[in-house]
Amino acid sequence: MxxxxxxxxxxxxxxxxxxxxxxxxxxxxxxxxxxxxxxxxxxxxxxxxxxxxxxxxxxxxxxxxxxxxxxxxxxxxxxxxxxxGCPMADMVTVEELRKAKKKHPEAVVVCYINSSAEVKAESDICCTSSNAIQVVKSIKEKDILFVPDQHLASYVAKMVPEKNIIPWPGYCITHHRLTLEDVRKVRELHKDAELLIHPESPKEVVDKADFVGSTKQIIEYASKSKSKKFVIGTEMGIMYKLKKDNPDKTFYLLSQGLICPNxxxxxxxxxxxxxxxxxxxxxIDENIRVKAKEALDRMHNIQL
Known part of the structure; x- marks a missing residue:
């Protein structure tokens, strides 16, 4: 066919x-x-x-x-x-998370949605890159054990300084590749373009962005912005919708390595x-599903 x-x-x-x-x-x-x-x-x-x-x-x-x-x-x-699969999701296991919870008994476990059902079931609340800041702000406790993305954890820590963010050492293998050299090169090539970066990227790259957001937020920002040129710091698949929604604008990838093979x-x-x-x-095992759903429901319930 x-x-x-x-x-x-x-x-x-x-x-x-x-x-x-x-x-x-x-x-x-x-x-x-x-x-x-x-x-x-x-x-x-x-x-x-x-x-x-x-x-x-x-x-x-x-x-x-x-x-x-x-x-x-x-x-x-x-x-x-x-x-x-998702290599980042594989960077945290239930056994490791339980050990970390014993080490930080006062901490609330915030679990990035990029994780297994078992890890979600072991967490207090889930978040996405769209709402991670909002989720963390909604928690009354000061200590937050944030799994599994260290870079999103770093960004949340910057945006919510009143909290003590304890990051997990995981990362997205695609965004993790981005470097300051990538930013330097693209700034020289496209001086009049806005740089839009996903928060799964390393802190030094995120700090150079004109806008930081999830895929949805990047798409929305590019559509509303008066700028005509953008450099995109997230997986290349997003270019399809960006170009479709904004035929009058030009988009460049921050790095040719922004490809998720999975x-x-x-x-x-x-x-x-x-x-x-x-x-x-x-x-999914029903006991795990029910516990994981509680963490997802808590996330959905705080949406404005």
Missing amino acids: NKNEIRKKILELKEQRDAIIVAHNYQIDEVQEISDVIGDSLTLSKYCAESTKKVIVFCGVHFMAESAKILSPEKTVLLPEIDA MKKNTLMSVYNALNEMKYEIN
Whole structure:
């Protein structure tokens, strides 16, 4: 089958299965094109929970599909590529987190959504890059054990100095590659461009940004800004929506290394296979799911 035939089959199967297709902003263009909604982790988790469809095809990585299943246990959640994982999420385990909690008994555990269901279940509240500052500000305790992203933790510590942020030593392997040299080079090449950076990036890079935000916030900022040129410091998949929403503006990547290999695993064919064969279904132990949902619910409940 060619791409047009695959797209047609996907749309037919979607109706037959009573399914929705959701895609993270980092997915390849052709997957974003056939999705019902494109967004960041927070947007997609809310959309899946509110949908009345029976089947969710989650074009993202494993922890995202897990989050959809945590919030919608009655629905069938499919991850087209079962080995699409997240190295950052793998940098914290339940056993390690329990040891850290014993070391910091007074600390509230704030868990970035980029984590496993088991780690969420061991945490007090979840956050995303969109709402991490808001979540931390909502906590009355001073000590915050922030897992697993050290760079997002650093950014939150800067923005909420009244809290004592205890960072976990994890990081996103894609954003972690960004350097001050990348910033220096791009500033020389595009002096009139605004620099928009994801907070998963190293502190020294984040400190040089004109704007810091999640994928959704970067997209919204670029659309509202009067500037016509932007340098984007996050995974290259975001360029699809930025260019689609702003055809009159120019976008450059801060580094050619901004590619997440796991996010790029989903293809049109894997989406077709997921719907055709109803694979790969995400299932979570009910005790873990209930505890993880409590942490996610606490996050959703503080949204303004």
